[in-house]
Amino acid sequence: MSISPYLQPTANTITKPKVALFVTCLADSMRPSVAFATIKLLEAAGCEVHVPKAQTCCGQPAFNSGDRNNTRLIAQQTMAALAGYDYVVGPSGSCIGMLHQYPDLFEEGSKDYLSTQALAQQAYEITSFLVDVMEFELAPNNTKAQITYHDSCAGLRELGIHQQPRKLLAQMPNIQLKEMPEADTCCGFGGTFCIKYPDISNRMVENKVAHAQSSKAQMLVGGDLGCLMNMAGKLKRQGSDLQTRHIVELLANLLEQPALGETSNTPLRSATIDLAYEA
Numbered sequence: 012m013s014i015s016p017y018l019q020p021t022a023n024t025i026t027k028p029k030v031a032l033f034v035t036c037l038a039d040s041m042r043p044s045v046a047f048a049t050i051k052l053l054e055a056a057g058c059e060v061h062v063p064k065a066q067t068c069c070g071q072p073a074f075n076s077g078d079r080n081n082t083r084l085i086a087q088q089t090m091a092a093l094a095g096y097d098y099v100v101g102p103s104g105s106c107i108g109m110l111h112q113y114p115d116l117f118e119e120g121s122k123d124y125l126s127t128q129a130l131a132q133q134a135y136e137i138t139s140f141l142v143d144v145m146e147f148e149l150a151p152n153n154t155k156a157q158i159t160y161h162d163s164c165a166g167l168r169e170l171g172i173h174q175q176p177r178k179l180l181a182q183m184p185n186i187q188l189k190e191m192p193e194a195d196t197c198c199g200f201g202g203t204f205c206i207k208y209p210d211i212s213n214r215m216v217e218n219k220v221a222h223a224q225s226s227k228a229q230m231l232v233g234g235d236l237g238c239l240m241n242m243a244g245k246l247k248r249q250g251s252d253l254q255t256r257h258i259v260e261l262l263a264n265l266l267e268q269p270a271l272g273e274t275s276n277t278p279l280r281s282a283t284i285d286l287a288y289e290a
Contacts, residue, residue: 014171016110017131020143028145030058031093031103033110033134036068037236042271045236048263049137055263056145058098065092069109075203079116083123086113090126098144099134102259103235104166104254110134111169118185137164137259142175148182154266155185159228159281161219161242162256165237171287176234176258177252179212183258191226193219200241216245224253229279230270232257243272 030053038045053060060285070085089110091097101107111134113127143145158180166172173195178185199205199215223231228262231253233239256269270275
């Protein structure tokens with residue numbers, strides 16, 4: 012896995028860019044608040060946001076299962092649904108990373124190949140778009156929490172997303188980032204990986220949440236719902252009170268919905284005192 016060759020982020024020069032929100036399956040079906048928070052951030056950054064109704068899955072489950080024919084059909088459908096916008100932005104490095112793989116599905120030089128290249132050059136994960144393209148500054152936000160951050164595999168390794176979420180979090184004066192060990196190690200989800208190799212996946216998520224717990228943070232934050240749901244599920248089964256949330260909910264201050272894996276909105280666990288930090 013390597014950084015997408017189509018990712019060439021440059022500062023936006025369009026007065027009010029027309030942005031298509033790529034909602035993603037998990038935000039649509041499991042966590043709509045992530046989509047709403049993404050819209051709020053994009054509008055705050057000065058974008059005209061649209062949600063194309065014809066969009067569906069990015070095709071990654073089919074692609075990872077070796078079903079290239081159906082993946083091509085999904086890619087063609089997605090290209091048609093997302094045509095006509097300045098940018099395509101989504102709250103998932105995994106799904107946006109899949110859009111960057113579309114050119115590999117078609118014969119080089121074909122109409123579909125050229126269309127997928129154009130789409131890949133327009134497609135951004137939300138924190139990358141806000142930082143690298145819009146050079147966005149958050150509105151004042153008094154949310155207070157000690158958090159630790161999980162770097163999702165696709166966002167990090169395909170789209171080069173690492174500093175972008177941290178730059179945004181650094182704009183929140185009452186957020187203390189407590190980095191966990193191996194923050195960039197896979198959580199074991201991997202889409203179909205966790206179904207094909209459940210024992211390995213389970214051991215990986217056990218290691219990941221142990222690292223998250225060791226940070227003594229109050230909240231585990233990340234940019235991909237698949238990873239977050241995987242980690243939240245393991246934490247819930249362990250009886251942990253470490254909350255799990257998508258970064259856009261934190262950045263947009265949309266925290267009314269219970270944390271992932273919870274049925275009610277409970278207070279954060281007690282903060283820890285870091286003497287080195289306090290000094």
